[in-house]
Amino acid sequence: MAPPGWKSAILSAILVVFFPVFVVGQIQGLYCGEQNCYDVLGITREATTREIGKAYRQLALKYHPDRNKAADAEEKFTLIATAYETLRDEESRTDYDDVLDNPEKYFQHYYRYYKRRVAPKVDVRIVIVVTLTVISVIQYLGWWHRYNQAISYLVTVPKYRTRAMDIAKEQGLVNNKKKGRRSKEEIKQEEEAALKNVIENMMDIRGGYSKPSVYDVLWVKLVLFPYHALLYVWWYAAWMWKFSVRKQPYGREEKLYLMRRNFGYTTTQWDSLEDSLKESYLLKGLWERRVFLLWKKEQEEEMKLKLAEDPKYKRYRRWMRQGGATRMTFED
Incomplete structure (x- = not known):
């Protein structure tokens, strides 16, 4: 063994x-x-x-x-x-x-x-910097592309085009009388450029098609983040002191902020709303949460009534009750 x-x-x-x-x-x-x-x-x-x-x-x-x-x-x-x-x-x-x-x-x-x-020989910090730079450049160029698209579209809208043409003529930006040696194509290009310039200066484009700002670029936001964070802490402390501790009444800007928060809008979405619509919200007192919830419920009920009276919606509901897309007919 x-x-x-x-x-x-x-x-x-x-x-x-x-x-x-x-x-x-x-x-x-x-x-x-x-x-x-x-x-x-x-x-x-x-x-x-x-x-x-x-x-x-x-x-x-x-x-x-x-x-x-x-x-x-x-x-x-x-x-x-x-x-x-x-x-x-x-x-x-x-x-x-x-x-x-x-x-x-x-x-x-x-x-x-x-x-x-x-393993890659490049420093990870360099990779991060280059990546952020590329994203920032693409982001900025994309915003400019959307903004130019909005201007080009507004030039084609008759009411904006007519008004811009009148302003361009008043300012002497468009003058077809002195043609000189310019071709029709050159005159048309100059006219379009003048109209775009007038619309760009006169129109207040908001929302996702607004004029891009350097401060919205990712790199700038990251650099300024500590500063904005400090401002927010200061603003929040002042808000709590004024309205929670001292019980001061809300001002106009505070009411607008509370309404934006009640609606759940971003700053860009809120800025894209018409001023007249914001004024109507102010008159209804929608900065108060209780009032806003009651108003929202009323809006939902009103929408249900409108849909119930809509013939297309009635046909849709009837179709859904009969089986909708899963219904089988004799022809099937």
């Missing part, structure tokens, strides 16, 4: 015999392969970074394929470059020295070596 530890003893013997062979077979993929990187450059392990660079330059000039026509020159040049890349970096050199001193850590260094080789 074999002793109790015979299995572990046999496994240890196999590892002792075959592990060095396995490592030698696999070490070719790491650093300088089976050769010592220090020996490849002809230096000692105590060599400085300057001495490593000097040795590399001398050997690179000697074995460069353009200058050395030997059959193995390219292979030697590649090995020299690999040795230099391994030893010039302090972190890589420390890992390589650890491999030389502790061959049993081969698998650990195998992972770290290829992680370093595959």
